[in-house]
Amino acid sequence: MKHSKRSVHRPQFISGSELPIPTLEILRADGSLYEGAEEPELSRDLAVRIYRTMIFTRILDERMTSAQRQGRLSFYLTCAGEEAAVAGSVAAFDPGDMIMGQYREQAALRFRGFSARQFMTQLLSTRNDLGKGRQMPVHYGTRELNFMTISSPLATQIPQAAGYAYGQRLDAGKAGGGASHCTLCYYGDGAASEGDFHAGMNMAAVLKCPVVFFCRNNGYAISTPTAEQYAGDGIASRGVGYGMQTIRVDGNDLLAVYAASVAARRIAVESFEPVLIEAMSYRLGAHSTSDDPSGYRSREEEDRWREMDPIARMRLWLYARDWWSEGEEKAALESYRGEVLSELKAEEKEPKPPLAALVEDVYDTPPWHLREQIEALSEHVRRHAEHYPAGKGV
Amino acid sequence: MAEMNLLQAVNTALDAAMAADERVICLGEDVGGFGGVFRATSHLQEKYGRERCFNTPLTEQGIAGFAIGLAAQGKVPVAEIQFADYIFPAFDQIVNEAAKFRYRTGNQFDVAGLTIRAPYGGGIAGGLYHSQSPEAYFCHTPGLKVVVPSGPRQAKGLLTAAIRDPNPVLFFEPKRLYRAAVGEVPDEEYTLPLGEAELVREGEDITLLGWGAQMEYLLKAADLAAAEEGIACEVIDLRTLLPWDRDRVAASVRKTGRLLIAHEAPRTGGYAGEISASIQETCFLHLEAPIARVTGLDTPFPLANEKEYMTDQWKILDAIKASLNY
Numbered sequence: 001m002k003h004s005k006r007s008v009h010r011p012q013f014i015s016g017s018e019l020p021i022p023t024l025e026i027l028r029a030d031g032s033l034y035e036g037a038e039e040p041e042l043s044r045d046l047a048v049r050i051y052r053t054m055i056f057t058r059i060l061d062e063r064m065t066s067a068q069r070q071g072r073l074s075f076y077l078t079c080a081g082e083e084a085a086v087a088g089s090v091a092a093f094d095p096g097d098m099i100m101g102q103y104r105e106q107a108a109l110r111f112r113g114f115s116a117r118q119f120m121t122q123l124l125s126t127r128n129d130l131g132k133g134r135q136m137p138v139h140y141g142t143r144e145l146n147f148m149t150i151s152s153p154l155a156t157q158i159p160q161a162a163g164y165a166y167g168q169r170l171d172a173g174k175a176g177g178g179a180s181h182c183t184l185c186y187y188g189d190g191a192a193s194e195g196d197f198h199a200g201m202n203m204a205a206v207l208k209c210p211v212v213f214f215c216r217n218n219g220y221a222i223s224t225p226t227a228e229q230y231a232g233d234g235i236a237s238r239g240v241g242y243g244m245q246t247i248r249v250d251g252n253d254l255l256a257v258y259a260a261s262v263a264a265r266r267i268a269v270e271s272f273e274p275v276l277i278e279a280m281s282y283r284l285g286a287h288s289t290s291d292d293p294s295g296y297r298s299r300e301e302e303d304r305w306r307e308m309d310p311i312a313r314m315r316l317w318l319y320a321r322d323w324w325s326e327g328e329e330k331a332a333l334e335s336y337r338g339e340v341l342s343e344l345k346a347e348e349k350e351p352k353p354p355l356a357a358l359v360e361d362v363y364d365t366p367p368w369h370l371r372e373q374i375e376a377l378s379e380h381v382r383r384h385a386e387h388y389p390a391g392k393g394v
Numbered sequence: 395m396a397e398m399n400l401l402q403a404v405n406t407a408l409d410a411a412m413a414a415d416e417r418v419i420c421l422g423e424d425v426g427g428f429g430g431v432f433r434a435t436s437h438l439q440e441k442y443g444r445e446r447c448f449n450t451p452l453t454e455q456g457i458a459g460f461a462i463g464l465a466a467q468g469k470v471p472v473a474e475i476q477f478a479d480y481i482f483p484a485f486d487q488i489v490n491e492a493a494k495f496r497y498r499t500g501n502q503f504d505v506a507g508l509t510i511r512a513p514y515g516g517g518i519a520g521g522l523y524h525s526q527s528p529e530a531y532f533c534h535t536p537g538l539k540v541v542v543p544s545g546p547r548q549a550k551g552l553l554t555a556a557i558r559d560p561n562p563v564l565f566f567e568p569k570r571l572y573r574a575a576v577g578e579v580p581d582e583e584y585t586l587p588l589g590e591a592e593l594v595r596e597g598e599d600i601t602l603l604g605w606g607a608q609m610e611y612l613l614k615a616a617d618l619a620a621a622e623e624g625i626a627c628e629v630i631d632l633r634t635l636l637p638w639d640r641d642r643v644a645a646s647v648r649k650t651g652r653l654l655i656a657h658e659a660p661r662t663g664g665y666a667g668e669i670s671a672s673i674q675e676t677c678f679l680h681l682e683a684p685i686a687r688v689t690g691l692d693t694p695f696p697l698a699n700e701k702e703y704m705t706d707q708w709k710i711l712d713a714i715k716a717s718l719n720y
């Protein structure tokens with residue numbers, strides 16, 4: 001039996017708040033370090049790359065939100081407010097590590113080299129989309145960059161990440177020593193209430209999988225505040241219950257996120273264990289373009305968090321070290337705005353995927369019934385071309 | 395050739411697959427050292443180590459999700475769900491994840507290696523929760539293959555094919571026959587093609603179609619029909635339910651003019667409905683009687699009246715006569 005052996009001889013209960021988990025904070029809002037804080041090793045090149053990722057993501061989000069309002073795409077969802085949590089974590093991982101995300105982690109994709117144009121192919125579901133135009137906007141995925149295609153059902157990636165990491169561990173076993181690669185799994189505070197969360201965390205811990213579970217605790221699941229999502233000490237307290245190394249960080253503090261992520265990855269690959277990171281942050285924007293937060297939270301609350309913007313905080317830190325200048329800032333913003341808009345425009349001219357692709361990839365090859373069905377559908381569309389967008393091409 | 399039961403055939407297939415390909419991994423509740431509650435994974439941990447054959451915590455959604463992740467990473471997981479009745483916590487992972495993995499990623503990622511095995515079916519005094527036949531739920535899901543063996547030879551050949559198939563496969567094993575069905579099984583590794591039905595017996599008067607544990611009853615009924623009334627039944631084992639071998643069944647129905655489909659699962663929404671509709675579309679002018687369905691009732695699976703409830707040879711025989719006398 002596996003449990004602690006200390007006994008008491010009178011009923012003694014432990015409350016949910018008795019084991020408070022501290023929050024790692026390194027960078028103050030003004031860009032200076034907390035007293036006694038240990039700054040992670042972070043080269044200028046990497047710091048600037050992370051920062052550029054963050055501002056690109058912010059601009060992509062702003063531009064795509066307005067493009068959605070103009071009716072140029074059907075749906076969008078921003079990372080706004082959580083750029084440090086996502087960029088700071090992905091930067092600590094190897095490009096060969098698998099990322100299994102939820103949907104608000106476009107900064108991770110960008111960090112790995114996903115181009116503005118590639119974002120557009122998915123958002124507009126053109127024939128160039130790696131996902132062949134099959135999923136709603138923001139369900140990105142790229143094998144080349146080891147970013148598993150996003151899936152809408154929440155938390156399903158969590159037990160999958162455990163399994164994926166177990167496979168990575170088996171591969172490492174052959175080479176001897178630690179794992180060469182691990183899995184980075186993102187999810188939200190709401191998704192953490194799903195059964196798959198508990199299943200996946202427990203399996204990863206019991207089966208010793210090199211995976212880092214990164215919870216973006218941004219205060220809300222659509223309109224539901226965390227106070228109505230769970231009663232314990234955040235998501236982190238659960239990691240302790242599952243017997244895994246756990247840390248909570250200020251998610252708007254790039255240095256804290258990065259430092260924790262570097263250490264977490266090391267634990268995962270060196271000792272084959274899962275690690276839980278809970279990054280405390282705030283979803284600055286609406287849940288998605290289909291949502292209006294004014295119905296469930298106040299302007300004042302949003303403003304309070306806007307003052308703790310992770311991008312501004314990192315910028316001040318970079319300025320203080322002379323690693324970044326106002327001139328560079330201005331030039332970068334301008335170039336990203338131009339890039340995003342011109343790539344959007346260019347991709348808008350691209351056609352949709354062909355109708356025949358409808359039955360591809362259901363199986364490795366379409367069985368007889370799918371061949372029959374697509375033939376019948378194509379014939380129908382041909383005969384009634386005027387009623388269908390695809391008819392125009394026939 | 396060796397004489398063995400269906401369970402041994404499953405074990406042999408797993409053993410050979412693990413020996414041939416080190417990516418093959420067996421996981422599930424109690425499948426490790428214990429070898430599974432039915433012993434389908436006996437000795438596999440001993441032979442291939444704890445890393446390749448292991449117990450999981452008790453979580454079906456976790457087992458399915460974990461196996462999907464393993465398959466996406468390039469491994470060939472064979473996950474056991476202890477009873478098909480307990481597959482429902484994993485329903486989302488199977489239906490929304492495994493089945494759609496290749497499609498939604500534009501073929502960038504897949505779970506080609508995934509097989510999920512589960513003992514199914516009644517006749518073992520298992521009541522509501524150790525007797526169900528949930529195949530129809532999964533046959534409604536594009537992207538899955540659904541396979542049901544009817545005996546030891548089929549079990550070994552079909553399971554080997556399922557493990558090698560580049561699509562997620564659900565493999566439902568008739569647990570009533572685990573030890574009861576005994577037959578000759580080739581020693582070497584072999585596959586039986588998925589998607590192909592097996593013509594078990596030729597006949598001219600009526601086509602009897604089933605899968606898994608129903609095949610035994612269909613054959614008994616065919617014997618009785620021949621003995622009592624000289625009726626010559628053609629008997630087909632569907633073997634793969636999704637995608638199913640419509641051409642094989644249709645060819646037979648065009649010859650006999652009559653079709654009877656039997657399954658243990660409840661009637662409404664059962665897979666016999668789908669087959670009937672398709673055969674009626676393709677063979678309408680050849681049919682000499684309505685397509686007959688012999689199925690479970692639209693109730694949960696009973697305990698006390700199990701014998702009465704089961705779709706057995708007597709019910710099938712009645713339905714054969716009704717069809718011939720239509």
Ligand SMILES: Cc1ncc(C[n+]2csc(CCOP(=O)(O)OP(=O)(O)O)c2C)c(N)n1
Nearest residue numbers: 104152153154188189190191218220221222
């Ligand atoms: C299984 C499932 N249930 C419900 C939804 C609908 N849904 C989409 S996002 C969302 C909220 C998720 O919140 P959280 O995990 O905190 O992530 P955040 O959006 O805050 O980043 C809900 C309920 C879903 N996609 N999947």
